[in-house]
Amino acid sequence: MRKADxxxxxxxxxxxxxxxxxxxxxxxxxxxxxxxxxxxxxxVRGFGSFILKKRAKKIGRHIKENKPIEIPEHFIPAFKPxxxxxxxxxxxxTEIK
Numbered sequence: 743m744r745k746a747d748x749x750x751x752x753x754x755x756x757x758x759x760x761x762x763x764x765x766x767x768x769x770x771x772x773x774x775x776x777x778x779x780x781x782x783x784x785x786v787r788g789f790g791s792f793i794l795k796k797r798a799k800k801i802g803r804h805i806k807e808n809k810p811i812e813i814p815e816h817f818i819p820a821f822k823p824x825x826x827x828x829x830x831x832x833x834x835x836t837e838i839k
Contacts, residue, residue, distance in 0.1 A: 790823040
């Protein structure tokens with residue numbers, strides 16, 4: 743499902759105009775990105791958590807020059823689904839389409 747499909751589905755189920763649903767969805771995504779950029783996690787009860795994971799400093803390799811390079815410590819965004827979310831998916835999906 744793409745974003746357009748998601749907007750259409752929400753619009754059909756709620757009766758809200760597609761434009762309003764799209765603005766709401768874009769604002770939701772923007773708020774999550776802004777909050778994670780500020781170093782805070784976002785918790786949505788019953789759905790999951792958008793969290794920051796810390797990646798330790800490590801030594802990588804520049805492929806063309808075959809020289810080691812230092813990759814500094816950094817944070818990456820991650821999603822951790824709630825138990826309710828995981829249980830619902832486990833119960834309903836038997837095979838990936």
